[in-house]
Amino acid sequence: MLKAGIVGLPNVGKSTLFNAITKAEALAANYPFATIDPNVGVVYVQDERLDVLESIYKPKKVVPTAYEFIDIAGLVKGASKGEGLGNQFLSHIREVDAICQVVRCFEDENITHVEGNIDPIRDIETIKLELNLADLEVVDKRISRLDKKAKAKLKDAILEHEILTKIKETLDQNISPRTLEFPEEELKIIKSFNLLSLKPMIYIANVAEEDLADPSSNKHYQNILKFATQENTDVVLISAQVEMEIASLNPEEQIEFLEGYGLEKSGLNEVIDKSYELLGLKTYFTAGEPEVRAWTFKNGMKAPACAGIIHSDFERGFIKAETLSYSDLLIYKTPQKAKEAGKVRLEGKEYVVKDGDIMLFRFNV
Numbered sequence: 001m002l003k004a005g006i007v008g009l010p011n012v013g014k015s016t017l018f019n020a021i022t023k024a025e026a027l028a029a030n031y032p033f034a035t036i037d038p039n040v041g042v043v044y045v046q047d048e049r050l051d052v053l054e055s056i057y058k059p060k061k062v063v064p065t066a067y068e069f070i071d072i073a074g075l076v077k078g079a080s081k082g083e084g085l086g087n088q089f090l091s092h093i094r095e096v097d098a099i100c101q102v103v104r105c106f107e108d109e110n111i112t113h114v115e116g117n118i119d120p121i122r123d124i125e126t127i128k129l130e131l132n133l134a135d136l137e138v139v140d141k142r143i144s145r146l147d148k149k150a151k152a153k154l155k156d157a158i159l160e161h162e163i164l165t166k167i168k169e170t171l172d173q174n175i176s177p178r179t180l181e182f183p184e185e186e187l188k189i190i191k192s193f194n195l196l197s198l199k200p201m202i203y204i205a206n207v208a209e210e211d212l213a214d215p216s217s218n219k220h221y222q223n224i225l226k227f228a229t230q231e232n233t234d235v236v237l238i239s240a241q242v243e244m245e246i247a248s249l250n251p252e253e254q255i256e257f258l259e260g261y262g263l264e265k266s267g268l269n270e271v272i273d274k275s276y277e278l279l280g281l282k283t284y285f286t287a288g289e290p291e292v293r294a295w296t297f298k299n300g301m302k303a304p305a306c307a308g309i310i311h312s313d314f315e316r317g318f319i320k321a322e323t324l325s326y327s328d329l330l331i332y333k334t335p336q337k338a339k340e341a342g343k344v345r346l347e348g349k350e351y352v353v354k355d356g357d358i359m360l361f362r363f364n365v
């Protein structure tokens with residue numbers, strides 16, 4: 001399951017947002033996700049195509065795909081040097097696929113900010129510095145280990161050394177290595193370093209409830225937008241307190257409530273959608289009488305690998321995949337009519353699965 005870590009300085013609204021997530025989770029309790037860890041919240045990914053599939057296949061059960069949020073508390077200035085929860089905190093970030101950084105954009109003199117005033121760009125820079133410093137330590141260690149091998153002219157070691165040196169140069173100047181561009185084969189090597197500063201990131205601008213309908217009046221939010229555009233990072237506008245309220249409503253009430261703010265979806269769902277985009281994730285479906293279900297896969301994955309998401313046996317024994325596009329199903333209304341029209345294709349091992357494909361895998365056991 002996909003994991004996103006919620007990070008941010010103290011008193012920016014992380015717990016409030018996380019509580020909204022676990023509240024949403026409690027309401028989704030009829031879905032088969034159970035969490036034991038109090039720092040982990042699982043939410044299901046809303047997808048209106050599932051409603052359409054439900055009306056067509058009339059299954060006993062509908063299972064959306066899920067998304068895991070981890071509350072990573074304890075980031076303070078100096079974390080990379082062991083302040084606060086220090087290294088423990090940083091090691092938790094290493095395990096996530098994406099970082100959701102909550103940035104405080106609400107003024108409230110009763111809730112102190114660690115730095116005394118509200119300044120989201122300073123906060124973003126503080127966190128960037130901590131992540132960069134933690135990575136610098138990793139990079140320095142790796143470079144010194146590679147020094148000998150690189151001198152011995154081992155080809156792989158030389159390349160790795162070169163890449164690390166490039167990254168080190170940016171980290172030394174406290175520039176995010178995300179700004180660097182690398183060819184495909186180097187990206188693979190970089191991935192193995194698992195650097196914090198290279199994790200996909202989204203900023204979550206937490207504004208006061210009053211600003212949600214008209215965020216143009218919130219200068220902090222405007223500052224983040226400007227900053228994030230230069231950095232090519234996505235920003236999601238939320239009010240953590242409002243998310244708490246939304247999480248306690250049923251789906252129909254939620255729509256009505258959001259309309260009151262002129263919003264189409266909750267901040268939480270916006271975060272999920274943006275993360276999907278950022279991570280290049282797509283959805284395919286399995287559909288039948290017992291169950292209609294959504295599955296998350298990575299853009300570019302082929303049919304056997306997608307089958308393997310359900311069960312490794314499906315991948316190992318993969319023969320073919322009966323495939324119907326969601327758009328074709330909409331045109332022909334029922335799977336039978338789509339089949340009669342020749343729209344149910346038999347795809348083989350090389351087929352690159354598309355978003356919205358409805359798949360039935362044939363495999364040898």
Ligand code: GDP
Nearest residue numbers: 010011012013014015016106108111207208240
């Ligand atoms: P954390 O330390 O980042 O986890 O922050 P919390 O979620 O505990 O929030 C710190 C305080 O700010 C709590 O008292 C929250 O109720 C409050 N808070 C969170 N979001 C908002 C907001 O949008 N407006 C206001 N006024 N207070 C908020």
